[in-house]
Amino acid sequence: MASDTTTHLREIHADEITAKVAELCEQAAHVLPDDVVAGLQRAERSERSPLGKQVLIELLENVDIAKRDRIPLCQDTGTTVVMAEVGQDVHIVGGSLRDAINAGVGRGYTEGYLRASIVDHPFSTRVNTKNNTPAVIHTEIVPGDRLHLTIVPKGGGCENMTKFQIMLPGRGKDGITEFVLQTIEESGGNPCPPLVVGVGVGGSAEYAMFLAKKAITRPVGEESADEETRQFEHELLAKVNALGVGPQAVGGSNTALAVNIETYPTHITSLPVAVNLQCHSARSKHAEL
Amino acid sequence: MPVTRENGEIRVSAPLGDDDVAQLRVGDHVKFFGTIYTSRDAAHKRIIAAIDAGDALPYELPGQVIYYVGPTPARPGRIVGAAGPTTAMRLDPYTPPLLERGLKAIIGKGGRGPAVKDALQKYHAVYLIAIGGAGALLSKTIKQLDVIAYEDLGTESVKKLEVEGFPAIVCCDMYGGDLLLEGKEQYRDQATLGAYQSVGPAEKAG
Known part of the structure; x- marks a missing residue:
């Protein structure tokens, strides 16, 4: 009943x-979300390149001016x-x-x-x-x-650097790693690093892309609830930052603030992977009605 | 003097000559003073069409500086809204003809393709990057803004800006140097990257 x-x-x-x-x-x-500001501050403290550090200092200054004077x-x-x-x-x-x-x-x-x-x-x-x-x-x-x-x-600069591929399932984490690194390295300064990297894995073509977009809205510093995914996020972030691209691609040790991965079950023949990059001005705002 | 050094600061003002450009090297921090012109995608398309048709251009190119920017609208009582650089590589196809006609400096963000870098060497010009996404910070250096052409393009119209201390970093100089390639090389950590092999920058931007 x-x-x-x-x-x-x-x-x-x-x-x-x-x-x-x-x-x-x-x-x-x-107003840049607090989690992104905290991410930029951590990057500024750890940045090895003096030029990269200067870029991060100015980006943090930009955050203050924008909020204070209501300039985008x-x-x-x-x-x-x-x-x-x-x-x-x-x-x-x-x-x-x-x-x-x-x-x-x-x-x-x-x-x-x-x-x-x-x-x-x-x-x-x-x-x-x-x-x-x-x-x-x-x-x-x-x-x-x-x-x-x-x-x-x-923003258009980072959205235009989006990539999608359906890999052979056997390529697994190695394939995803190579694809993410290549996407970021080829993009250079265009998407305005340090980035929030959104990776959508699984589902169908359009769903993987949606997951990648969802991934960039996850707060910087919030990890995946799934243990294996969480470890993979850490591993990928270390590799992305080893690329040397750096803030605004001037060279440096902070190319990304976070790598966020969202997954979904997928077809036996497929490994869809979408990479959606978000610039350091990782703006988002939530409300509930 | 179009390029001067004061207390370690390099000041740049148009019009620039070959001797001025020759002083600017990859990684130099400079500050622009005086006039710079804005032009981005749609304006470049029209400028190239005007060149091809033999029509007058919105501004004289010899010795000048172009900034790739489409600002947000100014609030009442203000000169301009946020005004950071846009991706330069999208303008690559339009750039060599402008350098050939005497354009001396370009400000944008991100790298340039081989054709532009060759043209910078050939025609003695320089490409600089401003900090992408620092739109609020950079707007503070813009002291005057006049729309001088293609008003119908809105944010993409050609504007004449008067700037005081607009900061930029030399990215590609007339000697073939490229800050982005050199910087990446210096801070790359191949041990962490393992089997991953480096790829060059994409030749075209979206």
Whole structure:
């Protein structure tokens, strides 16, 4: 016999979502998360290259100025990637979730004096939409009656260095290691190191890429819950930092602040691996409604 | 004097000549004073089209400095928003013709491909990096901003900037030096990398 068949849906008004998204966009552009700042501070203390150290000192100075004077940390205020975890007992009223989010992005970028970087058609007209819409929106249905929003303003310099490969399953950790190192070394200074390296392994092609994006939103210093993955993250981070690329690729011992790996079961024939790089301005902002 | 040294600080002001460029070496920290022009992807496309058509350019190239930047809009009462450099390699295809016409210094982020490095040597010019992602910090050195061409491109329009102490590091000099390759070599730890073999930088940026 079914237990409780009367489910109480919790109503959230679209306007509330719009207001929250606008607020998050502005905050994300100006205030670097504490975990990333702590990561930059650790890097500054440990950096062996004097030039690399100088770069890190100036990046930390930039963090202070941005917060104090409400100037965006970086002029590339990104593609606005929004991850929405929608509780299955949430009922959105007063408009669609998608429209509400886009209205929030438009408002946040316009009223916050953030850069509009989105063009309407990717290979045709490429006319700027003037308010950074549309956002790239990922929705997941989760248990509960809350709406959890994560805003990730993702810069073009690092996003353009993304790589994906489906490897022969036998290549395993060695294959993944080589692919991650190659991706980072070839990218040089373009993605603005020190990086947060997101690695998505498993699932299908598009899911591995989504996992890599999710991985860059994990706080710097928070390790994988899975022991083998956690060890692999440590091993990879040591190797990435042994590349010598360094802060802004001027040479040095800090090329990445973290390597975050997310995994998912996959097909017997496949080993999908996605690498999504996040710059040192690893901006993200969360809220729950 | 376009390149001067004061208390260990190297000051650079356009217009620059071959003798000025000759003084700048890989790894030098410099500070720019005076006029620099902004141009990035869409503006470069138009400038090259103007060159091909024999039309007038938004600014005279000989001796000048281009900064690859698309700033955020200024808040009311301010000169500019965040104004850090963008990836230089995307502009590689457009760069040699500008160097051939006398452009002397370029500021961006990340490395340059072989064609640009050859052109820097051939035409005696220099490529510098500003700190990518230090948009707020760098904005403080910009004292005046005027949109002088392609206003319809918004953030990508061509702007004339007046700067005071804009910091940059010489990345590729006219002697063929490349800071990014030299720096990586110096701090590479092959013992930790094990079997991994080094790869060169990608020839093209996304």
